Amino acid sequence: MDPTDPTATAPLIPLHCRRAAEAGPPTRTELLTGTPVWWVRRHADVRQVLTDPRFNRVDLYAPDAPATTPYPNIMDAPDTILNLDGAEHQRLRRTVQRAFTPRAIERWRPWVASVVDEMVDALAEAERPLELVAAFTRPLPVAVISRLMGLDGLDLKRLAHWSDHALATTAYTVQEVQEAMKEFGAFGAQLVAERRRHPGEDLVSSLVQAADEDGEVTELQVIQLVIGLVLAGHETTMTTLGNGLVYLLTENRQAWHELAGDEQRAATVAEQLLRSVPLGDADIIPGLLRRAAADVEVGGVLIPAGAVVAADTFAANHDPEVYPGDWRQELLDPPGVPHLTFGAGPHHCLGAWLARLELELGLRRLAQRLPELRLAVPVAEIDWRLGLLTRSPQTLPVTW
Structure with missing residues (x-):
C-alpha cells in the first residue's frame, strides 16, 4: 500500500487478530439505525440474556419495535424459527432437532470421514497452487448437509449466491437481496412439494411429515425452515474452517502438526477455534x-422492558474471569467452560454438533495428508468475503 495515496486503505486483518471488547457491566450504545441498545459482554451476563425467557426475539418484530438493522436479509423474517419464541419456536424445533442430537451426529462420523478423505485425496493429486475455498472449505459442509437433506447435485454456485445474499449487509442492494431470497424461497417451496409427493429417508421428508402431522406449522414456515437449514448447515463450518486455516497455516504451525495426532486433539483445536475466532x-x-x-x-x-439488548458472544468467549489465559497458548487444551459461539438456551444452534464433527475431521485429515500445507499468498493479500454478517476468505490459495 502506498502511504501517500489518499484513497489507499489498510488491508483487513484476519479475524483471529480481532480483539474482543473488554468485559464489564452492560453499557448503552447505538445500532447503525440509531436505536439505543444495551451492550452485554460478560460471559455470565450474555448467558443470562440468551437463556432468560424475559429476553426474546419475537418482540424485536412487534409493532412498537425500533429498527435494529438497516439491511434486509434472511435474519429479518419474523415468522422463522430464529425469530419465534415459546411454544411456536418449540413446535418448529421439534420437527428437526432429533436429526441433530450428539448421538445422531456421531452415527454420521464414518460417512463424513469418507467424504473428507475423498476430498483430501483429490487435493493431494491436484496441481499447485490450489484454491482451497472452492476445493475444500465450501464443498465439505455443502456435501454433508446435502446428503442429510437429500440434495445430491445441488448447484454450488447458486447456493453460494443465495447464501451471500441471505447474510448480506452492504454487499448488495435491497432489490438484489430480495430477488435472491425470492429464488431461494422458490427452491425451498419446490423441494417441499417434491418431498411431500415422493417422501424419502432424508431430513426434508421427515420435516415435511412432522409438520403435516402437527397441523399448526404453516407451509411458509416449513419452506423457511428448509432453506434456513441449507444455509446454516454449511455457512458456520465454511467460515470457521477458512478463518481457522488462515491462523494455523501462518501463526501456529506447531498446532497444525499436532492436531493430526488423534481425534481428541483435533476436536479440542476445533472447539478452541470456535470459541476464539469470531x-x-x-x-x-x-x-x-x-x-x-x-x-x-x-x-x-x-x-427496562422494551429495551433492545445485544449479547456479545465473542466478548463473552474471551471474558478473563472465565478464560484467563491466551487462547493461542491453550489451543490444545479443552476450554474449561462451554463457550457461547452457538448461543445458549432455546435458540442454541441446532447444527452445533454437526459443525464440530466436520471441523474436527476436516482439520485433522487435512493436516495428516498435507502436513506442509501453507498459504501461497501473503496474509495481507487474502481476498475476503465482505459486506456480509460473516467474514471468511473468498479465495485461499495454498501450496505444499
Whole structure:
C-alpha cells in the first residue's frame, strides 16, 4: 500500500487478530439505525440474556419495535424459527432437532470421514497452487448437509449466491437481496412439494411429515425452515474452517502438526477455534439481539422492558474471569467452560454438533495428508468475503 495515496486503505486483518471488547457491566450504545441498545459482554451476563425467557426475539418484530438493522436479509423474517419464541419456536424445533442430537451426529462420523478423505485425496493429486475455498472449505459442509437433506447435485454456485445474499449487509442492494431470497424461497417451496409427493429417508421428508402431522406449522414456515437449514448447515463450518486455516497455516504451525495426532486433539483445536475466532466483524450488529419483555437486572444493571439488548458472544468467549489465559497458548487444551459461539438456551444452534464433527475431521485429515500445507499468498493479500454478517476468505490459495 502506498502511504501517500489518499484513497489507499489498510488491508483487513484476519479475524483471529480481532480483539474482543473488554468485559464489564452492560453499557448503552447505538445500532447503525440509531436505536439505543444495551451492550452485554460478560460471559455470565450474555448467558443470562440468551437463556432468560424475559429476553426474546419475537418482540424485536412487534409493532412498537425500533429498527435494529438497516439491511434486509434472511435474519429479518419474523415468522422463522430464529425469530419465534415459546411454544411456536418449540413446535418448529421439534420437527428437526432429533436429526441433530450428539448421538445422531456421531452415527454420521464414518460417512463424513469418507467424504473428507475423498476430498483430501483429490487435493493431494491436484496441481499447485490450489484454491482451497472452492476445493475444500465450501464443498465439505455443502456435501454433508446435502446428503442429510437429500440434495445430491445441488448447484454450488447458486447456493453460494443465495447464501451471500441471505447474510448480506452492504454487499448488495435491497432489490438484489430480495430477488435472491425470492429464488431461494422458490427452491425451498419446490423441494417441499417434491418431498411431500415422493417422501424419502432424508431430513426434508421427515420435516415435511412432522409438520403435516402437527397441523399448526404453516407451509411458509416449513419452506423457511428448509432453506434456513441449507444455509446454516454449511455457512458456520465454511467460515470457521477458512478463518481457522488462515491462523494455523501462518501463526501456529506447531498446532497444525499436532492436531493430526488423534481425534481428541483435533476436536479440542476445533472447539478452541470456535470459541476464539469470531465469525465476522462487529461493524453491523454488536451481538445477538434480544428485547426485554419486562424489567430485568443483568450484571447489576436494570434493563427496562422494551429495551433492545445485544449479547456479545465473542466478548463473552474471551471474558478473563472465565478464560484467563491466551487462547493461542491453550489451543490444545479443552476450554474449561462451554463457550457461547452457538448461543445458549432455546435458540442454541441446532447444527452445533454437526459443525464440530466436520471441523474436527476436516482439520485433522487435512493436516495428516498435507502436513506442509501453507498459504501461497501473503496474509495481507487474502481476498475476503465482505459486506456480509460473516467474514471468511473468498479465495485461499495454498501450496505444499
